[in-house]
Amino acid sequence: MYGFEIERPTSVADAVAALGADEAQALGGGQTLIPTLKQRLAMPSKLVALSGIAELRYVRREGDVLKIGGGTTHGTVAREAAGNFPGLAALAAKIGDPAVRNRGTIGGSLANNDPSACYPAAALACGATIVTNSREIAADDYFQGMFTTALEEGEIVTEVRFPIPEKAAYTKFEQPASRFALVGVFVAKYADGVRVAVTGASNDGVFRWSAAEEALSGSFSADAVAGLAAPDGSDMISDLHGSGAYRAHLVGVMTKRAVVAAG
Structure with missing residues (x-):
């Protein structure tokens, strides 16, 4: 590892402001970014940890849509989505191992867009909407290739909206x-x-x-x-x-x- 600063905002507004600094990078659950830092494939001067933002952690149904906060862990999705969207809950329950599921987040997974990650398939198959701090992006427009998304610098995934299928x-x-x-x-x-x-x-x-x-x-x-x-x-x-x-x-x-x- 190497030296860097870390900031722990407690609101989305504060996180967005912190990400405005030069070479700042968001840190969700860290399941991809931390190994990347260890290998020095990325060397940001500041990490902005999103894990302390309570407003990003929830699973709730509104009508025929399941809304999940971007900071919600895979384990939480597996437990709390089961009653409304069992297919998505089952997907979350099989991601990695318990340590990964208790730290990794849905927003971090979608922001990283690993070509072998599970959530991108769910979001695209359901025609989900990825909500950020500044806009809403349809899944069909969001995924733009391996490790590439429509997200701009400093943009944070705050919510994912899944139309619940039959x-x-x-x-x-x-x-x-x-x-x-x-x-x-x-x-x-x-x-x-x-x-x-x-x-x-x-x-x-x-x-x-x-x-x-x-x-x-x-x-x-x-x-x-x-x-x-x-x-x-x-x-x-x-x-x-x-x-x-x-x-x-x-x-x-x-x-x-x-x-x-x-x-």
Whole structure:
């Protein structure tokens, strides 16, 4: 590690002001940033810790929308979303291990947009709205590639709004060492159609599988996607854990499993 300042604001306004300093960086749960600092892949002069901002920690339902504060931990989502959105709660319950779930936050995960993270698939499949200290961003516009989002410098994810689907499920094929998704698929069925989002597979990060959405909107069953060609393997991540073709195959497998799990 190296020397840096740390500031612990207790309000969003104070956090935004602190992030205006040169080389300041927000610190959510620290599950990605702290290892990055240890490897000196990032060297901000100031960290602005968001964990002390109580107004960012909540899970509440308003009508047909589940609202989750950006500072809410995965463990809290797993417990408090179960009654209203069990598919999302089940996703949160399988992120990392207990230590990660008790520190990592939904806002931090979405801000980082790791190509193998789980929450981006849920947000994109549900057509969620990512709320910041200054605006609202539709999930379809928010994710812009691997580790890239629509967030601007100093912008903080304050809330995520999930339209609650009729049926939903997330299935992932885990990379056993990290517990990130080698391939993860979130399927969400609404009255006007089905949305399918895939994480862990593509060099471009999380994406929607439009062919599966069309097929499942016509018939919400695993058989509806059984004959579909998986997305082109040339766009898939290829590494020591699996080739692009292998990941492309897993997209179809995990989509079928998600549909079955959704019921």
